[in-house]
Amino acid sequence: MPQLVVTLDCPDRPGIVHAITGAIVAVGGNITELQQFSSPDSGRFFTRIAVEGAEAEGLERAVREATDGFGARLRVDDAERPVRTLLLASKAGHALNDLLFRWQGGELPIDVARIMANHDVLSPMAAFYGVPFESHAVTPETKADFEAQVRRVVEEEGIELVVLARYMQILSPGLCEFLAWRAINIHHSFLPGFKGANPYRQAHTRGVKLIGATAHFVTSDLDEGPIIEQNVVRVDHTMSVSKLMRKGQAQESQTLAEAVRLFAEHRVLADDDRTVIFR
Amino acid sequence: MPQLVVTLDCPDRPGIVHAITGAIVAVGGNITELQQFSSPDSGRFFTRIAVEGAEAEGLERAVREATDGFGARLRVDDAERPVRTLLLASKAGHALNDLLFRWQGGELPIDVARIMANHDVLSPMAAFYGVPFESHAVTPETKADFEAQVRRVVEEEGIELVVLARYMQILSPGLCEFLAWRAINIHHSFLPGFKGANPYRQAHTRGVKLIGATAHFVTSDLDEGPIIEQNVVRVDHTMSVSKLMRKGQAQESQTLAEAVRLFAEHRVLADDDRTVIFR
Amino acid sequence: MPQLVVTLDCPDRPGIVHAITGAIVAVGGNITELQQFSSPDSGRFFTRIAVEGAEAEGLERAVREATDGFGARLRVDDAERPVRTLLLASKAGHALNDLLFRWQGGELPIDVARIMANHDVLSPMAAFYGVPFESHAVTPETKADFEAQVRRVVEEEGIELVVLARYMQILSPGLCEFLAWRAINIHHSFLPGFKGANPYRQAHTRGVKLIGATAHFVTSDLDEGPIIEQNVVRVDHTMSVSKLMRKGQAQESQTLAEAVRLFAEHRVLADDDRTVIFR
Amino acid sequence: MPQLVVTLDCPDRPGIVHAITGAIVAVGGNITELQQFSSPDSGRFFTRIAVEGAEAEGLERAVREATDGFGARLRVDDAERPVRTLLLASKAGHALNDLLFRWQGGELPIDVARIMANHDVLSPMAAFYGVPFESHAVTPETKADFEAQVRRVVEEEGIELVVLARYMQILSPGLCEFLAWRAINIHHSFLPGFKGANPYRQAHTRGVKLIGATAHFVTSDLDEGPIIEQNVVRVDHTMSVSKLMRKGQAQESQTLAEAVRLFAEHRVLADDDRTVIFR
Structure with missing residues (x-):
């Protein structure tokens, strides 16, 4: 039983x-x-x-x-049936490698069906972990095409969860709607928050002492979807912008993996625009 | 209702x-x-x-x-009825003040019936918070007497919880038995643990990077009772033994207060020698 | 020597x-x-x-x-000479009591010259710690008066540090300028940040998983002065708005005390609009 | 320059x-x-x-x-010259993968010369990262041989740092002496500490609320060498022994990587039996 x-x-x-x-x-x-x-x-x-x-x-x-x-x-x-998962990636490998390694080690009850990326640099990593990989250039002209393929994969492969592992493209409102409450994104977070470009530079200028990451469901309201998990790490005045980024990326990997685990263990429910998390 | x-x-x-x-x-x-x-x-x-x-x-x-x-x-x-509580103290005021301030601010659902101490230095603090205070010298000769008074207070005042807020005396096995699962102690903790006298000095010698505190139920097996709560804080090589102690004391205060809150909200159950904590 | x-x-x-x-x-x-x-x-x-x-x-x-x-x-x-300090307070006692208790316990190398408040509810706490206390109603009409008195106290008593321990009034640009780099404020912080009234309610609505506090120098740009210290604590969906506030207040107390310690030990320097902190 | x-x-x-x-x-x-x-x-x-x-x-x-x-x-x-590093491993891949991924991503200023293991299961991981790998059965009979090869590799390849990435064998006193202050080990840590076999089971039985990891220099006094870095993570009564182990392993990976970074950036000095860490 x-x-x-x-x-x-x-x-x-x-x-x-x-x-x-x-x-x-x-x-x-x-x-x-x-x-x-x-x-x-x-x-x-x-x-x-x-x-x-x-x-x-x-x-x-x-x-x-x-x-x-x-x-x-x-x-x-x-509970034993792994959740069918599609990973979207771009060039940065930190969050993807972390997910794949934890998945391979049995930490994440998911079944990684495929990786789709808008660049091919992560192809060797996919090969090492034995996951089908496909890359497609995503330009204003080809974006609709790419998103149509994502939809098709989701439907044909019975995908239950789409993880944006530092996939740096904004999804169209239509795709956000289609993936509502089943697509997880990760992004950096700061106290206080910063609007506009290059937030790590702003955080550096402002001299923040903590930087963090937020994993949330994807909605058409960019980076404002229901929060699943957050973490922070301590930083100081000696750290360059690139050091802040590296610290932030480690938080991103860990926070995203935790959010995926919570989802795949069916611990995340929707209360209007908030999450209820049964840890 | x-x-x-x-x-x-x-x-x-x-x-x-x-x-x-x-x-x-x-x-x-x-x-x-x-x-x-x-x-x-x-x-x-x-x-x-x-x-x-x-x-x-x-x-x-x-x-x-x-x-x-x-x-x-x-x-x-x-849930609204505060838990009748007796505080035992000695000379160190950090844990006691922290408990009293949180209690006064409505953070802890307890009713502090009395403070009993083996020194009188904390008498003004008790007066400020308006809590009855009594001090008794505790020597090998008078210890049985003091413990008898603790028992009497527990019985006559309907005490449900006894908190050892840095009360530095070992309770007799008989009193431990009498107070089983309703007396909470706090002590410093280290990774790795240190046996014997002056653990802060040993921690300093060993160059530990974390020190902490453990709140646990009192048993006759000294400092080995069921654990309710633990916390740690980061330390480094520049810190003197007395600095380590100050950092440790802040952890003690916070950890003890959290353990008292969990108990007073009826969130701590006994599973043989372990606690089940429903946060 | x-x-x-x-x-x-x-x-x-x-x-x-x-x-x-x-x-x-x-x-x-x-x-x-x-x-x-x-x-x-x-x-x-x-x-x-x-x-x-x-x-x-x-x-x-x-x-x-x-x-x-x-x-x-x-x-x-x-290093042995305590820094002459003026505390500004209002009705909330958590940050004030924390500062006064640490100061009394020798943890903070400050000399608390006086507490000035816009309410008198914290008068007994000041009396317990033996600190001169004065309260003044602060209304649009009397605000200039009150600020003039603050200036006078700063000058006459040789005040080197002004701490706003949950003093809920906005200081005038003139007073901010007068106290530049020697007045520390504490406020709650969130990832992401929230604009507008009742941020704890917004944080609750948004379902954040971390809330925190930021201690910073006072500038006329409200809550945007150079950051000295930040901390966060984990929260979850079960917590009411008032529970979030209590958790936030504990962070505020601890973060403010740490910022005051760093300042009083002459560990905080000004690099344009950022702090350099020598821990 | x-x-x-x-x-x-x-x-x-x-x-x-x-x-x-x-x-x-x-x-x-x-x-x-x-x-x-x-x-x-x-x-x-x-x-x-x-x-x-x-x-x-x-x-x-x-x-x-x-x-x-x-x-x-x-x-x-x-500072730009990476530190020549030899990794020792056994069967568990978590700490090894973490080090290799960070190294490949430019986070660790080391040059991984070789992986030596007492099992061959991690050979594909080494191949993926492009690092020479050799495995040798280590038995009481062959241990001296294996250690002689480690010494030879250290000497011939100009190794400056040996990292025991969950290499589960005890090194002989002679090899410990040879590698003094240049070999780093990682092990789990608990508050309080546990002696004897199966510490995760003991921690579970005891109901600890925190488990952690300690990275330290290898000495012949098993697991008692000078501490470089420590971390902990929160656990609770619902977690099985195997869950505690997974949580502990994540701490081990992160703590070991941090210790290696500190060493490779020349931030770790020896003060008798303690470390001085210049972060």
Whole structure:
């Protein structure tokens, strides 16, 4: 019997947990992990439940019946089944190598179907890890084409997660919409934030003492999607702009990998424009 | 209607969550927070459930009936009712002031009934915060006496938590037993650990780069009780032994306060000799 | 003989360190700590040197002569002499109590001359720590008056450092100018930053995973002065706006105290609009 | 003209910095970075000085003459010349991949001459990064042989640094002596420390809240050599022993890479059995 993960959200009301757990018990399931959250902001209820001893289809049917009329969004996932993942990359290899190495080492429950890039410099890295790689020049003229191919790969290969591992192109609003809540981006972050070009230079000029990274879902509002994970690292006045960038990149790699893990373990739910993270 | 906190642990078995949540629903309760953990080590099940809309006595009776035969340890606490607390102190004021200031500011849901110390230097601090203070010399001859008074205060004042805020005396095995799982101590910690006297000097000699603090329950096995919280801070070769101590003390204050908060919010459960912490 | 601290900055050029250290040796001084930094941005050289075995006046004269023509800004301070400090406060006590407790415990080499506040609620805290306290209502009508009194206290009491310990009023440009590089403010910080009112609510809405605090010098450009110190703490989706605020306040207290310590130990120098921090 | 790094230590006495900086000025050098430390424990003086505009041989001669009679240990290194490095590995690839990826990305100023392992499973990783790899079975019978080959490689290939990237064998006292202060090991660390086998299991049993890693120089006193770098990460009661190990391994990789960087930038000096780290 597989280890299953039930994730569900619906408008909050008394008796939800009892109804769901009753359905789980009825199909012979044993709950090994249960987290829940009632959002005072949206009035919604969220839960993630790990279940042993039940069979997926029966469990899903039972929970669906028990929550009939609740207006619930429900998923039942096999925790052992890796999440089909497409990686988008450009020239910078730090975030990509970190993901691939962790994936190869069994740290990330994903199945990397393919890497698509707008440059070919990371091709040898893909070859080393044994992942299909394709590169396409992306120009204003060819961007629509490239995005059409991304859509096709997502559909044909059953992609559940798209990771922008320092893919430096802005996705079109249409593609953002198509990938809503299933595409993760990583970018640098600062206290305070900086608008405009070359933020590391601005951070240097301003003399910040911390720099960091934010992993978030992709939306058409650039770099403003729902936040999944953030980290910072300490910096000082002696560090050049390029040193700040290297420190920032290490944060990016680590933060992106953590966000991917959270997603692939079905620990990230959507509460309007915020995430609920069941660690 | 109060906000209630149900904490329960028992041997793990299917259907527990369903049984408990059913009892909560039956008395009109709405679950606002639920955490659970099944310990693979002890085979025990642990849960902490925050409930609104029910009345304490009825809720406790209902859950008790529903888990009859499970061999459960059960508590139902009013989340608004501060935990009756006795502070033991000596001469060092850092941890004590930190606790009192946070308590006064409403950060710690405790009710400080009294401070008992083996020196009187902290008397003005107690006066400022308006807490009854008594000091007793503690010598080999008077130690049994002092401990008897601690027991009496615990019993007469309904003390639920004893905090050793840098109280530098070893408690007798009998008092440790009496206070099992309801007395919290704080001590410095190092990687690697050091045995014997003057650990800060040893840490300095060894050139450690991190020093920390551990808050744990008091047991007769000195400084080896179940761990509640730990923190570290970075240090370097320029720091004198006294500087290391100051850095360590700041960690002690913060770590102890966090452990007290976790306890007072009923977030700490006992799994054999380990803690289960529902943050 | 006192422990002295030489701080100096000037346009960078070969031979500076040699010239300064020669002057120190010539008056019998022994260097126990030396840090330097050449700023590629401003082309300036910065140093902080701790010296034993010399006398302050002679040392200053010798260094001044040796760097004659370098266009240097020079200070020689007695490391044991606490820095005369004025604290500005309002109603919130967390940052003030933290400063006063650390000061009393000998952690901060400052001499708290007075607390000036625009409310009187913190008067008992001042009394407990034995610090003169005065409160003045600050309204659009009385603000100029209050600021005039601050100036007078600074001048008459030989104040070297003004700390805004959650003093919630904006200082006039004139007062900012008067206190340039000797007034420290603390405020909350977020990744990303938020403009406008109620940033904790915005941070909550956005679902940030880290919140922090920034200590900086006061300038007329609100909350944009040179940064001295920053810290962050992890938060999650379960935390209410008020919980975020409490977490933020703990960061504020700690970050402000660290900034004050760095200043009072003469470890903070000005490189155009950035700080050079010699830890 | 290269960027040079002068590192020097000698018994502390007045005038050292002046003498050294005078020598640097005399050969036309400009100091861009200078750090120093006087150890109250050993009575020794330590400095690291970055110099531009001078030529290595002339600089070394001038400093040597200027410190003649001081009993100084002196090195002058070209900051651009990567440190010749030999990596020892076994089966676990996490620390090795991390080092190789950072090295390839230009983060670590080392020149990886060779990987020697007691298993061949990491051979493809070495091939991907283009580093010569050799594996030798290490048994009680062949250990002396293997160590003799390590010595030969160190001598013939001009190795300056040996990194034990999870090389799980204990080196003989003779080899430890031969590699004193130029071999770095990484191991897991805990608060408190645990003696004996399977420390992750002990940490799990004890319910620790932090686990970490320590990078240190290899000595014949197993895992007790001078500490270069330490880090910790937060863990909790839900984590299995294998999860704790994965978290620990990420700390090991990062901590080892940082220690290697510090060494290769000539930032690590020896103060009896402690390190002085000029960051």
